[in-house]
Amino acid sequence: MMDNDTLDMLRTSLRHVLTEATNVPLADRLGELGWDEVVADDPVTALHTLFTLKGDTVSSADALGPRLAAALADALGDPQLTTATVGMESPFGPSSLTDGSLTVDAVVFTPPSDNPVVVRVDGEHLAVVVGSALTCTRLTTTDGELAQFRLTGTVPASQVQCIEGATASIAWSAMVTHGRWLLACELVGIAQHVTDSAAQYTGERIQYGKPIGTFQALQHRIATAHVLVVGAARLAEHAGHSGDEWSALVAKAVAGQAAETACTQAQQCYGAIGFTWEHEFHHYLRRTYVLDRLLGDWRSLEREIGNELMNSRHVPKIGML
Amino acid sequence: MTVAPDTNPASQLSSEMFESPTAYAAALEAFLSTDERATPYLGYRPHSLEDSAAHLTGLQALLFDTGWSRLGWPESAGGLGGDPRFRAAMFQTLWNLDIPIPEPFTTLEILVPVLLVFAPHLSDALLPGLLRGDDKWAQAFSEPDAGSDLASLRTKMEPDGDGFRLSGQKVWSTFGHLSQRSVLLARSGGPGHKGLTMVLVDLDQPGIEVRPIRAEDGENHFSEIFLDNAWVPADRVIGTLGQGWAIAMYMLQWERGAWGWLQQGRFHQRLQQAVELGTPNPEFAQQLGHAYALAAALRLTTKQTVERLAREEQLGPEVSVDKLLLIDAELATWDAIRAYLGPRFEVDDTLQWLRHEYLFSRAAPIYGGSQEIQRTLVAQRVLGMPRD
Amino acid sequence: MDLSYSPEAEAYRAKVRAFLAANLPADWQGLGALAGDEAEEWADRWRDVMAKNGFLGITWPKEYGGQGLTKLEQVVLGEELARARVPQYRAVDTTNIKMLGNTLVKWGTEEQKQKYLPRILSGEDTWVQGYSEPEAGSDLASVHLKAELDGDEWVLNGQKIWTSRGMEGTAIFLLARTDKTAAKHRGITFMLCSIPTPGLEVRPIRTLTGVEEFCEVFLTDVRIPVANVVGPVNEGWKVANSLLGLERGEEAATNPIYFKAELERVIQLARDKGRINDPIIRDRLAWCHMKVEMMRFLGYRILTAVLRDGALGPEASISKLFWSEYHQVLADLAMELLGPEATVREGRRPYKHYRADEPGAANSSNSWIDVFLMNARSGTVYAGTSEIQRNILAENILGLPKEPQTNS
Ligand SMILES: Cc1cc2nc3c(=O)[nH]c(=O)nc-3n(C[C@H](O)[C@H](O)[C@H](O)COP(=O)(O)OP(=O)(O)OC[C@H]3O[C@@H](n4cnc5c(N)ncnc54)[C@H](O)[C@@H]3O)c2cc1C
Numbered sequence A: 001m002m003d004n005d006t007l008d009m010l011r012t013s014l015r016h017v018l019t020e021a022t023n024v025p026l027a028d029r030l031g032e033l034g035w036d037e038v039v040a041d042d043p044v045t046a047l048h049t050l051f052t053l054k055g056d057t058v059s060s061a062d063a064l065g066p067r068l069a070a071a072l073a074d075a076l077g078d079p080q081l082t083t084a085t086v087g088m089e090s091p092f093g094p095s096s097l098t099d100g101s102l103t104v105d106a107v108v109f110t111p112p113s114d115n116p117v118v119v120r121v122d123g124e125h126l127a128v129v130v131g132s133a134l135t136c137t138r139l140t141t142t143d144g145e146l147a148q149f150r151l152t153g154t155v156p157a158s159q160v161q162c163i164e165g166a167t168a169s170i171a172w173s174a175m176v177t178h179g180r181w182l183l184a185c186e187l188v189g190i191a192q193h194v195t196d197s198a199a200q201y202t203g204e205r206i207q208y209g210k211p212i213g214t215f216q217a218l219q220h221r222i223a224t225a226h227v228l229v230v231g232a233a234r235l236a237e238h239a240g241h242s243g244d245e246w247s248a249l250v251a252k253a254v255a256g257q258a259a260e261t262a263c264t265q266a267q268q269c270y271g272a273i274g275f276t277w278e279h280e281f282h283h284y285l286r287r288t289y290v291l292d293r294l295l296g297d298w299r300s301l302e303r304e305i306g307n308e309l310m311n312s313r314h315v316p317k318i319g320m321l
Numbered sequence B: 001m002t003v004a005p006d007t008n009p010a011s012q013l014s015s016e017m018f019e020s021p022t023a024y025a026a027a028l029e030a031f032l033s034t035d036e037r038a039t040p041y042l043g044y045r046p047h048s049l050e051d052s053a054a055h056l057t058g059l060q061a062l063l064f065d066t067g068w069s070r071l072g073w074p075e076s077a078g079g080l081g082g083d084p085r086f087r088a089a090m091f092q093t094l095w096n097l098d099i100p101i102p103e104p105f106t107t108l109e110i111l112v113p114v115l116l117v118f119a120p121h122l123s124d125a126l127l128p129g130l131l132r133g134d135d136k137w138a139q140a141f142s143e144p145d146a147g148s149d150l151a152s153l154r155t156k157m158e159p160d161g162d163g164f165r166l167s168g169q170k171v172w173s174t175f176g177h178l179s180q181r182s183v184l185l186a187r188s189g190g191p192g193h194k195g196l197t198m199v200l201v202d203l204d205q206p207g208i209e210v211r212p213i214r215a216e217d218g219e220n221h222f223s224e225i226f227l228d229n230a231w232v233p234a235d236r237v238i239g240t241l242g243q244g245w246a247i248a249m250y251m252l253q254w255e256r257g258a259w260g261w262l263q264q265g266r267f268h269q270r271l272q273q274a275v276e277l278g279t280p281n282p283e284f285a286q287q288l289g290h291a292y293a294l295a296a297a298l299r300l301t302t303k304q305t306v307e308r309l310a311r312e313e314q315l316g317p318e319v320s321v322d323k324l325l326l327i328d329a330e331l332a333t334w335d336a337i338r339a340y341l342g343p344r345f346e347v348d349d350t351l352q353w354l355r356h357e358y359l360f361s362r363a364a365p366i367y368g369g370s371q372e373i374q375r376t377l378v379a380q381r382v383l384g385m386p387r388d
Numbered sequence C: 001m002d003l004s005y006s007p008e009a010e011a012y013r014a015k016v017r018a019f020l021a022a023n024l025p026a027d028w029q030g031l032g033a034l035a036g037d038e039a040e041e042w043a044d045r046w047r048d049v050m051a052k053n054g055f056l057g058i059t060w061p062k063e064y065g066g067q068g069l070t071k072l073e074q075v076v077l078g079e080e081l082a083r084a085r086v087p088q089y090r091a092v093d094t095t096n097i098k099m100l101g102n103t104l105v106k107w108g109t110e111e112q113k114q115k116y117l118p119r120i121l122s123g124e125d126t127w128v129q130g131y132s133e134p135e136a137g138s139d140l141a142s143v144h145l146k147a148e149l150d151g152d153e154w155v156l157n158g159q160k161i162w163t164s165r166g167m168e169g170t171a172i173f174l175l176a177r178t179d180k181t182a183a184k185h186r187g188i189t190f191m192l193c194s195i196p197t198p199g200l201e202v203r204p205i206r207t208l209t210g211v212e213e214f215c216e217v218f219l220t221d222v223r224i225p226v227a228n229v230v231g232p233v234n235e236g237w238k239v240a241n242s243l244l245g246l247e248r249g250e251e252a253a254t255n256p257i258y259f260k261a262e263l264e265r266v267i268q269l270a271r272d273k274g275r276i277n278d279p280i281i282r283d284r285l286a287w288c289h290m291k292v293e294m295m296r297f298l299g300y301r302i303l304t305a306v307l308r309d310g311a312l313g314p315e316a317s318i319s320k321l322f323w324s325e326y327h328q329v330l331a332d333l334a335m336e337l338l339g340p341e342a343t344v345r346e347g348r349r350p351y352k353h354y355r356a357d358e359p360g361a362a363n364s365s366n367s368w369i370d371v372f373l374m375n376a377r378s379g380t381v382y383a384g385t386s387e388i389q390r391n392i393l394a395e396n397i398l399g400l401p402k403e404p405q406t407n408s
């Protein structure tokens, strides 16, 4: 376990890495920090810290992609996949596998080169192809800064490695769980930043001769957001330590909602400036929107939770004393 | 952790249970689900509040005599030592087995820590009886003209010989008409916070009249208390004269923190009951999922608070977050249950108790400091937003 | 509430319909069906057709190019245009015709009316609104733009901000501080200033969605003739506020029509996405439908009050809150229905940044992303924030005591 001083130092250097203006990939910059060792030593604290800070700084670096690959490689016991690029659900349609060939349609955060690309065909099938066999186009996204690419192409079956059945579905859901936890951390980082900045702004902005933060309408907006953010933060922490599927599901559901609530409340407090690039807020709003939609938006995750409760007739408890 | 040797022959506790709340909870669960003395409480559905109070007094005595409810309280309170996590674990276990928590336990959570710190001279004599349920206490703070603005309360406290005389009116005292004593906040000095003193007053005396008030669900949940020259001896002052406000604030960390943990257990239990009773229907998936997610957030947030209390950390204004999450979770839980069970919830005779709990859930944004007051506290004291 | 229109109004309706039938393409889908630039061009051309046929500024007196008709006809025109899925005018005409034109009709001098109103209708002049300042948003009455009299000219120094479509403006109407010693509402004057003018600089501001929709306007020793003051000096606050009544009646009638068309698009989206049988989606669509219907009836009440009493009833202060908060829920729902598509921008972007996207718009992600990020979310900020509306509602309509904090 990391002690507090080490953690503080880690935070400082990660903040630097996340905010410096450079084209060097995040993985390389982290490498200079000895990141792999830090992760090996205390993965939960290290990753929790990285992703929360990534949210806090709205960094657009691709930290998630490599983690998804690592989780998948781990679940499949295939170290080669550590360098894979994992394809996420494409808005344009699914990937499909027929007798003769694999048709890919997937979204990724970093363009693959000649490394393997893993796509999900359906619940029972994952397909692995070499990245250079696919076409990669940059998407114009709602976020605008977080890069997303569409991978397409048709590859003959002979060049496709197929992972099937329970192995495929278990590995994929382990990866989803890992990804949901990290996204929950990132969303919590955003939500905390947005709430705190808005609270600060309302203390500085004067209307009617006083800081607008003295108006109860605004105090209650920000307080409402903060409450959900605290709950989300506790769930994200717990999801990291427990590593279980259910905790990650609930954590991501609450984190997405907390970030959205924080943005909505904050934006109203900012007034017109919150609709412009004159203030940093706009980055956070659009980022929230995109991250919430990765691996399930909060509303659909809430439904997933509710359906599970009704169908299993069991209400699990997260966290024991 | 100081743990008293447990010499009680009826005790069910063994030394390993003192080691961890988890081991304790598992053993308690085994006891309650197998010992026939506990059977009358499993899935108990009260017919009325008075009926429930009488019935659950038996449970309180059973848990005390067998030692279970004594773990987590210091010896001076009649306990066996151990930190508040054991109490929290007991509450969770009771809910798991669908055993209603006796109301006095919730009062205890709030009043006992205060007495231990500010009136240790009263604890030896009075707290064991309170813990066992022989004695019941109420909390008399609110007045008709002093609710949220508690510091404006007017009940007068004047010296008289070796004690004080109290005159005025209190209202909304939970279980007031079923209690023998009450912790009461009165004005012993000038206006504002500094003039307030906290006392423990006997309710069965000539200068006091207690009248029950019927709540929305038809039950006498609370009372008004009329004081006309009522007597309180000097040694019943909690803390010192003029310290009343500071003590009330100290109390709130328990009221908002520990209380939240106790309630999340109930929400999980009631959701469990709802999914057992209901027919799966995707229409209610999101509402149930939302309620559950909030209950889970409340659980982890108050878990941390209980752990902090166990480490004897002083909690600050951040405990208002626990209370606000509680409000959201409570309202969402009952809305979801009501929606999911549909017409049955409204008319099924066997669900009368559930309807009562539903109605009572609507009080969540009011009691223990209203939602508005908590939000203002969070905004100003936690987030540093400006005060006017 | 009277739901029937006068025979005169019905006759006018027939006239509008005939005009539309003669001038709209047979397969007209709505402005939303045209791509961005095309829509701008079409709206400009259509505005000319409207102007030439006497359908702009119809309540204005004939001598200034209007038709001398009543508010009721204005409402009928609005209804018919909305139903036919055509805009009343260009987006920027909201400040141009609706705001400044109507203000001049009420407050302008004879000379001002003759000079400006015909040019507004012809499109020669395009007025944008210069009220807000960096330090004067909700508390608009605290405007600082300094105006000092020098001979027969006012000399202006200061800054305006958030001017919608400021880059399109050929002129700007301003609220300026002409008496620093008076109570804050009493020292403001309403002034007109053309663009360009020496000392006036307009700079674009990029909005959330990445487009340059707002401007800030810097004024350094800008000289304006005293003849450019609208209404009495130091009574600009009253001049600016008198607009509200003019706008709300018409809006009350047309808003529900646009929102209804928008809701139909969302229902279609639910169908396209195979979510139409999803019970939760159905609940939410039904909720939206109820709100739009309530908006319609609220609109009738507002209209009835305006037409009967010439003044706004209490419903008017509800209507702003009502549509703006409704619209955010609707936009959320649309984005949810889009699913993962909502993260990738595809298709045309909305023509304007207020209210609903134009009828006929395809259910493309770009249409909804912008409606969600900009149109819907900003609805609770511009034209009086929700907080300010609630204060007004509580204090002026419900008679709740004044919030101690806002007394300054
Ligand atoms: C179920 C229940 C059990 C209770 N048990 C006890 C008990 O055992 N002992 C006891 O002493 N009391 C008890 N109370 C009383 C409780 O503490 C008070 O109800 C509470 O403090 C609020 O006071 P009030 O009811 O007078 O409401 P008020 O203070 O009159 O408040 C009315 C409304 O005004 C709002 N308001 C007040 N001030 C502000 C402000 N500054 N800013 C914004 N909004 C404000 C409140 O939030 C509330 O919505 C109980 C109440 C309930 C509902």
Ligand SMILES: Cc1cc2nc3c(=O)[nH]c(=O)nc-3n(C[C@H](O)[C@H](O)[C@H](O)COP(=O)(O)OP(=O)(O)OC[C@H]3O[C@@H](n4cnc5c(N)ncnc54)[C@H](O)[C@@H]3O)c2cc1C
Binding pocket: A205, A207, A208, A212, A215, A216, A217, A218, A268, A269, A270, A271, A272, A273, A275, C128, C129, C130, C131, C132, C133, C136, C137, C138, C139, C161, C162, C163, C164, C165, C353, C378, C381, C382, C383, C384, C385, C386, C387, C388, C391, C406
């Ligand atoms: C899309 C859009 C278009 C616009 N177009 C124009 C234009 O063309 N010309 C122009 O002049 N202006 C325009 N504006 C500006 C608009 O009028 C202002 O945004 C509005 O008046 C609010 O002012 P503000 O943005 O400075 O927010 P602020 O006044 O700083 O408000 C910030 C927050 O404080 C709250 N607040 C302020 N006072 C109180 C109070 N007393 N009680 C409770 N809460 C309070 C507000 O409700 C808000 O939530 C536009 C704005 C938008 C968003």
